[in-house]
Amino acid sequence: AKQEGRNNYRFFTAEMQATSSRNLQLVNALRYALERNQLSLHYQPQVSLHQNCVIGTEALLRWHHPELGSISPAEFIPIAEDSGLIISIGEWVLRQAVKQAKLWMEEGHAPLIMAVNISAIQFRHPDLPNLVTQILEEIGLAPEYLELELTEGVAMYDPQAAIEMMNNLHELGIRVSIDDFGTGYSSLSYLKKFKVYKLKIDQSFVRDISTDPEDKAIVSAIISMSKSLGLQTIAEGVETVEQLTYLRAQGCDEVQGYFYSKPMPAEQAEEYFREFKLR
Ligand code: C2E
Ligand code: CA
Ligand code: CA
Ligand code: CA
16 A cells, blocks of 8 residues: 555656646746737627627737747636736736727727736735726726726635725726626625626526526526626627527626637727627
8 A cells, every 4th residue: 555655646746747847837938928029919899789889898818939839828827826927917918908999999999998807916916006097097098998807706805805906996987897707606795895897797607508497597697686786797608699699688788709709819809890790
């Protein structure tokens, strides 16, 4: 048994070493990703089911490394958080997204709300409201065109601190939405205290919405609860017309997903906005 234990131990460390050496490689590469122009933003349209138009867009970070290829944010964002690199990367994302929103506005597009993902570490940084204000002023974008997406888990980690941060952002006129809603454990009493204006229904509930009665019930409950609390709803991961039909019938305000479009580079997104037709 002792022998076996040792083998297990050895096997386990070899596996851990493989992951950690990939992580180490990624941290080292990520350190230079910004200055070497390997990071970019893609934009995914958010479609209003009431106004029948694109009313916003979510900025999603992309990393293309010359040797390692494209690395998914699901893999590198946690690494950026653990290493602290998320602070500088997150600031770059904010500035880049705000610049893009301003550019589209100057080019005469109907005003779009730019939604930017904020990581746990950024959200806990007391300087976030100052940073955001500084970027908005520097670029000349009104705060109501910026929305910060915060996951439910981040908001609930320290609800009291989250309430304070949300109040500060709200006072500055910046919108906050709750991402991946339904996957965390928000109690309704907190939802009332959080200064948020929109809930993003997690894609795991949307996926089987047309076949799974439980998912149907959850989504419809989130939508009606949001209505009674005066919150907007957006469903993410909408891929099929069946999903869209159900969401529309339930009174969901907005949708986002491959049904309309994948996240795209800025120029392509711009063309999409110009030629958008509701389906
Ligand atoms: P998220 O914020 O929940 O973003 C939604 C993810 O779902 C995106 O993956 C998007 O490309 C994908 N998606 C959109 N529509 C569909 C659909 O119809 N079907 C399916 N299956 N997927 C869809 P992505 O771009 O790989 O990003 C993954 C996660 O990485 C994001 O999840 C977010 O948590 C994080 N992330 C991305 N960009 C940033 C960033 O700039 N800052 C921070 N802190 N996190 C980011
Ligand atoms: Ca998001
Ligand atoms: Ca999400
Ligand atoms: Ca997610």
